Amino acid sequence: MDRSVNPDSDRNGRRKFLSLLLGGALIGWLGSLLYPLARYLIPPEIPEAKPTTLKVAKVDEVSPNSALMFRYGRKPGILIRTQEGKFSAFSAVCTHLDCTVQFRSDWGIIWCACHNGRYDLTGRNIAGPPPRPLTPFEVNIKDGEVYVSEREG
Amino acid sequence: MANPESLLTRLYGWLNERFGIDAAVAFGKKKVVPVHRESVWYYFGGVTLFLFIIQVFTGILLLLYYRPGADSSFESLQFILTQVQFGWLIRSVHSWSANLMVLAAFIHMFSNFFTQSYRRPRELTWVTGMALLLLSLGFGFSGYLLPWNELAFFATKVGTDIVGAVPIVGNPLLIFLRGGEDVTGATLSRFFGFHVAVLPMVFTLVVGLHVLFVQVQGMSEPIAHQALAADKKRTMPFFPNFVLRDAMLWLVALNILAILSVFFPWDLGEKADLFAPAPAGIRPEWYFVFMFQTLKFIPGHVLFMEGELLGILGFGVAGLIWILVPFLDRRGQRNQRNPLFQLWGWIIVLFIVVMTIVGYIL
Amino acid sequence: MILRAAIDLRKTLLAALLAIALSLGLAGAVAGKDSCRDCHLEAGDELAAPVRSMDQEDIHASRGFSCDACHGGDPTADDQEIAMSKARGFLGVPKPQEIPAFCGRCHADPQIMRKYSVSVPTDQLEKYWTSQHGHALKSGNTDVATCVSCHGVHSIYPANNPKSSVWPINVPQTCNHCHGNAGLMGKYGLKPDSFKEYSEGVHGKALLEKRDTGAPACNDCHGNHGAAPPGFETVAQVCRQCHVNNAEMFMASPHKAAFDAAELPECVACHANHRILHPDESWLGVEGEHSCGQCHSKGDGGYEVAQQIRELVDSLRIMEENAISLVGQVERRGIPVGEAQTALADAREALLKSRTIIHTADVLKVAEMAHAGIARAAAAQQMGQTGLADFEFRKRGLGVATIFISLLILAIWLWIRHIEGR
Numbered sequence: 001m002d003r004s005v006n007p008d009s010d011r012n013g014r015r016k017f018l019s020l021l022l023g024g025a026l027i028g029w030l031g032s033l034l035y036p037l038a039r040y041l042i043p044p045e046i047p048e049a050k051p052t053t054l055k056v057a058k059v060d061e062v063s064p065n066s067a068l069m070f071r072y073g074r075k076p077g078i079l080i081r082t083q084e085g086k087f088s089a090f091s092a093v094c095t096h097l098d099c100t101v102q103f104r105s106d107w108g109i110i111w112c113a114c115h116n117g118r119y120d121l122t123g124r125n126i127a128g129p130p131p132r133p134l135t136p137f138e139v140n141i142k143d144g145e146v147y148v149s150e151r152e153g
Numbered sequence: 154m155a156n157p158e159s160l161l162t163r164l165y166g167w168l169n170e171r172f173g174i175d176a177a178v179a180f181g182k183k184k185v186v187p188v189h190r191e192s193v194w195y196y197f198g199g200v201t202l203f204l205f206i207i208q209v210f211t212g213i214l215l216l217l218y219y220r221p222g223a224d225s226s227f228e229s230l231q232f233i234l235t236q237v238q239f240g241w242l243i244r245s246v247h248s249w250s251a252n253l254m255v256l257a258a259f260i261h262m263f264s265n266f267f268t269q270s271y272r273r274p275r276e277l278t279w280v281t282g283m284a285l286l287l288l289s290l291g292f293g294f295s296g297y298l299l300p301w302n303e304l305a306f307f308a309t310k311v312g313t314d315i316v317g318a319v320p321i322v323g324n325p326l327l328i329f330l331r332g333g334e335d336v337t338g339a340t341l342s343r344f345f346g347f348h349v350a351v352l353p354m355v356f357t358l359v360v361g362l363h364v365l366f367v368q369v370q371g372m373s374e375p376i377a378h379q380a381l382a383a384d385k386k387r388t389m390p391f392f393p394n395f396v397l398r399d400a401m402l403w404l405v406a407l408n409i410l411a412i413l414s415v416f417f418p419w420d421l422g423e424k425a426d427l428f429a430p431a432p433a434g435i436r437p438e439w440y441f442v443f444m445f446q447t448l449k450f451i452p453g454h455v456l457f458m459e460g461e462l463l464g465i466l467g468f469g470v471a472g473l474i475w476i477l478v479p480f481l482d483r484r485g486q487r488n489q490r491n492p493l494f495q496l497w498g499w500i501i502v503l504f505i506v507v508m509t510i511v512g513y514i515l
Numbered sequence: 516m517i518l519r520a521a522i523d524l525r526k527t528l529l530a531a532l533l534a535i536a537l538s539l540g541l542a543g544a545v546a547g548k549d550s551c552r553d554c555h556l557e558a559g560d561e562l563a564a565p566v567r568s569m570d571q572e573d574i575h576a577s578r579g580f581s582c583d584a585c586h587g588g589d590p591t592a593d594d595q596e597i598a599m600s601k602a603r604g605f606l607g608v609p610k611p612q613e614i615p616a617f618c619g620r621c622h623a624d625p626q627i628m629r630k631y632s633v634s635v636p637t638d639q640l641e642k643y644w645t646s647q648h649g650h651a652l653k654s655g656n657t658d659v660a661t662c663v664s665c666h667g668v669h670s671i672y673p674a675n676n677p678k679s680s681v682w683p684i685n686v687p688q689t690c691n692h693c694h695g696n697a698g699l700m701g702k703y704g705l706k707p708d709s710f711k712e713y714s715e716g717v718h719g720k721a722l723l724e725k726r727d728t729g730a731p732a733c734n735d736c737h738g739n740h741g742a743a744p745p746g747f748e749t750v751a752q753v754c755r756q757c758h759v760n761n762a763e764m765f766m767a768s769p770h771k772a773a774f775d776a777a778e779l780p781e782c783v784a785c786h787a788n789h790r791i792l793h794p795d796e797s798w799l800g801v802e803g804e805h806s807c808g809q810c811h812s813k814g815d816g817g818y819e820v821a822q823q824i825r826e827l828v829d830s831l832r833i834m835e836e837n838a839i840s841l842v843g844q845v846e847r848r849g850i851p852v853g854e855a856q857t858a859l860a861d862a863r864e865a866l867l868k869s870r871t872i873i874h875t876a877d878v879l880k881v882a883e884m885a886h887a888g889i890a891r892a893a894a895a896q897q898m899g900q901t902g903l904a905d906f907e908f909r910k911r912g913l914g915v916a917t918i919f920i921s922l923l924i925l926a927i928w929l930w931i932r933h934i935e936g937r
Contacts, residue, residue, distance in 0.1 A: 018930050025923035029404075032916040039238035040214060046236055052224060071857060096729055100864060113871075115729060115757040128757070129729020235851040242909075245849070394931065401927050408920045415913045418849025 053149040056089070059141060067103030067110075072148065076100045077137060078110065079146065082121055087141065089148045090123045090134040101134070110134065184371075184391035189378045194264035195395075196402050198367075201261050202360070203403045204254035207410070208292075209353065211247040219299070221345040223338035226301035227424040234421060245414035251293055253410070255440045258286055266478070266498050269485045270373035276479035278370070281363040283476045288356045293438055295348040301341060306425035307435045309344075310336045315448070318461050319469075337427070376488055436512060443508035444468055446515070549590045550598050551582035568669040572678065575671060578631055585617070612652055614661040615643055642741035658699060665689055665739075681739075684722060686732035687713055709733075712790035719789075731757070736788075747774075750781035758782075764874035769817075796832060799873060800825030823878045827885040828869050834892040835862045842895060845902035852902060858895035862888045 056070045056079050068079045069092060076092040080103055090110070092101050099114035109126070110119040117128035124133045140147045168174055186195060218237055220229040233240035262282060265271060271279035298309045313336065317327035332339030378386065389395055437445055447468075451460040474481070484491040555566045569576050575584065583590050587604035589597060599605045609617040619640035621627045628637050639662075643649040648659040665681055672679035680689045691710035693699055700707040713719040713733075721730035736753050737744060745753045751771070755762030765771060765781065774781050780788070785798065785805070794805075800821055801808035807821035842855045865888025872881050 014933060018926065018933055021922075022926040022930055025919065025926040028919040029916075029923045032912075032919045036239040036242055036912075037214075040240065040243060041217070042238065044236040044238065046232075052228065074853065074856060074860070076860075096727075099867075113760050116759045117729075129727065131729070231851075235853065241849060394935065397927050397931050401924050404920050404924050404927075408917055411913055411916055415909050420849075 053147050056146050056148045059144050065105050087139045089137040089139045095132040096129040181392050185388040186372055186391055186395045187374045188387040188389050191268050191375050197261035199399050201257040204250050207250045211243050214243045230300050242414055245419045246410050248419040249410050249413045268375045271479035272485040275373055278366045279479050281359055284359050292352050295344040298344045301425050302422035303425055304422050307431045308437050442512035443505045446508045446512035549581050550593050551590045565669045573670050574673050611657040618662045639740040646742045683728045683732050690733045709789050716791040747778050747780040750783050754782045760871050761874045768876040796829055820878050824873055824881050827881050831866050831885045831888045834889055838892045838895040841899035845899050848906045850902040850905050855895045855898035858891045862892040
């Protein structure tokens, strides 16, 4: 097309092209903005932040004089059920050098295999290198489920 | 069949009948922006405002999932970062935009200083601008605590300790800020209230004033430009020319935010532990570093005063003088350049830059 | 009248003086007059030293004992001849060979000790005679340690007092007084560098540098009163006090019988006794000066087992290291890695357990644990890969957004040019 022939229609043509470009780019940009926004606003499957209370097991899953290892956040935890049926839970991180402790039903104690550290079933350090008791968790039984949460204070 | 143009025209007409928009449009059409060597600095006020709008927007989005509280702040933020779709993006944009906004504000402030745009009749624009800077720093300081991670906890502790060192008002102020003697969940609640309610309200009011002043008085011209004959002054219409350029710049800023968020995502760190000792090399956000580093350099005791106190009072006095610059610059009042002030300005800029760098190297 | 009053006054005064003298004398007897302390302190220098060093924290002083409790004599007598006479039971300074019995007069008698501490043991003397020190002393060798060599003589603190020479953290230095003396040790064919070696080892570092009183000092392995080196076939029992699994696994393994037959000192054969270092995988397999290849040669059953075990543990370690590195990369890119880190923690635990299970010398047992660990490490690796893919998605999204933004910026710029007629 010869530019000098009809400058007005040229300008109109340019204007239409630019409008189209602007409109198209605007829509594309808005799309790239609104897509993440929409995904963000849609609630995720787990509707709320994991509360600090963890459902660890059903009461029937843990027989007396046995224990269950679980994960509390990133750290290991140990849920104990005594011979009498009482539940207690502790951080399973040994207070000596951070090994993971285990329940010894034969000795009725919590034991650390690394250096023979021993804790009684209240978490108190009773023999070996551990300098402090295990950090206790709060245990709540509700509707046949065992819930573990951090102790207040 | 809806013709978009006539629909818009009809809508305009309907509103105009009721609110007299014509007058506003006429005003808008008249608005011009001076074009000269320093014109590029005109954009920085708008960029700061744009970044503030981004902050409000992303802040509200974060607010939909964030739960303040010593037991839930960190966890809810972890949730946003791991479970919420694009939560990482909103969060990183919010953190980066905060920093870029303060940077833009500093540039905006210094460019106005060096072009003496605070000269008569624009003194109050400068003063409200300084108020906005202080509010922005308040936003930064209060927002920083909200993730309730180790870094934030200790930075807040150190920062409020420094406030407490001010004589007479220091301790009551410290208790007011912290919601008690120490930094605890009570501090978190307060800072949250300041950050999402008090500061936004005050900021909006002040920015409204600030922008209103600019609208009523028009853009300031550098002295050299002002002295030119009317026909020699080049201008550009605000609508649409300046606005379109503004839009381009804002889009660039937005893209930069996205790039930063993808390649330099903001860390969450470890949850705050009130009983743990402070990690080594703790320092506040970069825009406080120059003050922090200066305080560290001042010896423990200077004459009869405690070094830290001297430093705080020094900065207080310096800040006050800075706010009063429009009234102190007599030559500026007479529309004259002021080489002494210019020199001081450069010394201050150099001081801030050098101290910030030193704060990171040492 | 005045005379009578004066006589009365004199009587009163005399009576008063007498009363005072009597009560002083009584007081002297009742309120613990201690002529030993007084005279020796006055004498100064060497003679005063024992009194000065017996401070309030000294275990005997704190129970109200003074010099006479051990040395006999009469602390109420001012006259040295009387106070230090045989008639008053004075024993003087015991000779080295006499010291164990000297202390044992009380410390080996439960009926006496019970009065001061119901739970304190009273078998120290009996044990001492079974020790190397005790044997030597009995045959007249006075080079060896007696009670006072380790416990001190006049400032004796209980073992739980950090000032005590037998406080756990001080024990190695206490033993080192003699056992670090090259001349003395040379006489008996003993090396004088046990302390040096111990402090370079993990136990020494833990006790002396990290001040972890859970770590063993000399007495925890050698015994204190009945101190003797353990026999080569009972070494594992000593280590078993803390390293239960390692020792029990060893004792149930074919190595126990083999080592005993070859008179190799069990755990010490590989791990050394004083300079115990952190072992690593190079101790497994058949190559290297610390490895199983030291005893096993090609063709015997153990050789292959050693190779297999080395391979298993190596694979786990390498997989774990790679996974850690990958997960670290992902974390640095801002992708959440909580689950992956849990898997890594499991893999790490499996590695530690595998390294313990090698003491069974049973390939199947090692394989079981190693494979479990490898599975977790593989899971972590997988999660890491997913994380990297997530990052790629972010980059792609950024690319798309950037394209649209750039297009829009371009469009606006062209529009500006258009309306400004350039």
